[in-house]
Structures are given as structure tokens and as C-alpha cells.
Amino acid sequence: MNYRTIELQLLQLGESFSKSRSNIYSDKNKEIHFLELYALYKAIRKGNISKFDNGELNAHFNILNYIFKSLEYLDNSTLNIIPYEIVTCLQYALEDWIQKEDFIIVTSLSNKNLDFHFDRNYDNEFFNNLNSYILSIYNLEVTHRLIKISLPKVLSRDYLSIVVLYHELGHFIDYELNICNKLKIKKYGILPFYSSEQLREINHFREYFADLFAAQYINDASNLFLNYIGSDIADSNSHPATSKRIAVVDKFINEEVCNELNEFNTVLKLSGPTLLQKRYKKIDIKKSDFLKLIPQKITSKEELHYIFKLGWDFWDTSERNFLKNFEHRQKYQVINNLIEKSISNFTITKKWQEISSEGLLD
Secondary structure, X not given: OOHHHHHHHHHHHHHHHHHHOOOOEOOHHHHHHHHHHHHHHHHHHHOOHHHOOHHHHHHHHHHHHHHHHHHHHXXXXXXXXXXXXXXXXXXXXXXXXXXXXXXXXXXXXXXXXXXXXEOOOOOHHHHHHHHHHHHHHHOOOOOOEEEEEEEEHHHOOOOOOXXXXXXXXXXXXXXXXXXXXXXXXXXXXXXXXXXXXXXXXXXXXXXXXXXXXXXXXXXXXXXXXHHHHHOOOOOOOOOOOHHHHHHHHHHHHOOOOOHHHHHHHHHHHHHOOOOOOOOOOOOOHHHOHHHHOOOOOOOOHHHHHXXXXXXXXXXXXXXXXXXXXXXXXXXXXXXXXXXXXXXXXXXXXXXXXXXXXXXXXX
């Protein structure tokens, strides 16, 4: 690598910024993050990169890659691409576990169907080292870390499948709080090497944690979708069988003895901010506003999360409920629209109440 590598990166990044300047974001933090990245890019561009030594070249190569990746997610997190409704729900879940002011939830769209995943690159250590370096060199700082979640482009407004994002947020919480790493040490101790069987078990525990994390907000909605797309998937090195995952969530929901839940909560009691526990409030399907083809009136965050479960219950029984006279595609569209409008009405009302309480309407 030499300075020409950095020179090319800067030219490519300049093109990316020129395409992203017109982006309209759903919240100010994303806009602030964009401006901070742009200020860092300009500062590097003004520097004399031809004088960089190998260490400086490597550091700037990694910084510019970080900016590229951040822009990718910001570009896919604008108002006209990702509905703010789902991000709002995830933010409410996030604030139960960590200081949400330090993070921004962003999304990237994949062209692969069912490609849901959490991007673990650029963890807290990288972020702290990045800020220390650019503060010392450029007197600049990046305020927020990004929680980067990828989802299929074709499903970006599908509220039946978007429930998987609660599972992906669970993976972020696991890695951020080192929950399964702590469980690994609790079970096996600190070892120079862990056996393939031990690592396989911890991989499975990571999936169980993400499943239970989602279930505490949306009941079994995530597993209902999982059962649709992979009911017969067997054990692998990375994932437990679908049947096992569903069984764990069912035990949690039915308040039966769940060894996996107990393992996680033992760790969380010692070092976590909270425990895995039910955080939803059921909405009676027989009294739902959906029956009148109008959005569900939601009065709390707990009901807000449960709206996804309500949508799935109506979808699963669509042959014998108010949807039965609709064509199949219309059923799908009606359920998605009702979920979206229900969340939107709640978030708008809550925002209005916050503005009113602050006296901004006087």
C-alpha cells in the first residue's frame, strides 16, 4: 500500500458523498452522523497524504473504509427507503438495554431474499480507537456508533417478516454486553482454545439469546416467520434446529422451566442492565380494531411491540377471520397496512404529547 491507495479511496468517497448529500433522514442523529463523516473526509483530503508512513497509511485506509460502510447504511436508512415505524419499535427495545443516545439504528438493503443479519464489524474497541486517533490528528470526533442491520430489499416494508429485526437487535445486544462470551467463561472457564463442540454450543446459545430477546417483545411472532421459511432445518455448527428454537421460545412464553433462559439471566443478574422478561402487553384478537379494518389503537410501548404478534395471528387465521373474503394478495396488503398505520398513529401521538408537555405549542 502507498499514498496512491488513499488517494483513490478519497476520490471514490468524494463521489459517494456527492450522491448522498440530498438524503433526507428520519432523525437528526443520522444527519449529524453524515456531517461528522463528511468533516472527517474533508480533513483527510486536505492533508499531505504523500508524506504518510506505513502506519498512517494503514490507519487512514481503515478510517476511509469505515466511512464508506457507514455511508452505505445511511444511504439505505432514508425516509423513502426504510419505514421509520420499524426503526422506532427497535429503538424502544434498545433503550431497555443500553443508552440509545449513543447509538443509531441503520439498515442496509440486500438483493438476496431472506438475507437478515447483524453486521458485527467496527465494535466498541474500534470506535474508541478511531475517535482517539482522529481527535489527536484532526481534532474531530464521531459522536454515535451505528447498529448496522441488513435486510432484503424486497421485504423492507413487509411487517410480517420484519419481526426478524428484533432477533438481529438481540445479536447486537449479546455482542455489545458480551452475554454469551460471559456464559462461555462461566461454563468452561478461560481456556487458550475451545473445542469445536464447545464453540458449537455457544453459537447455539447466541441464537437462543436472540430468539428470547425478540420473544420478550413480540411473543412468538419471529418464530412463526422462522417456521414458515425453515421448519425442517436441522442442527448446524452455527444454528440449532428450528424445532429446538421454537421449543425454547414456547417455554419462555408459557412460563415453563427454560434452561437457556435461566443460563442467560444468571449472567445478566451479575453484570447486565436488566433480565430477559416479558415486555409486551397482549391485545385481545377478538376485540381488535383490525376487525373493523382500522388501525389498532395502541396505548403503550408494550402494546406497540405486540402489534406484530397480533398481525401474525390474523394472518395465520386469515381463512376464517375478517380477511376471508379478500384475495390472497389483498390479505397480505391489508395486514401490512394495518400494522404500519397502527405504529404510525402511536408514534405520531406520542411525539405530539412530548411536544405539548415541553410547552412548545404555547
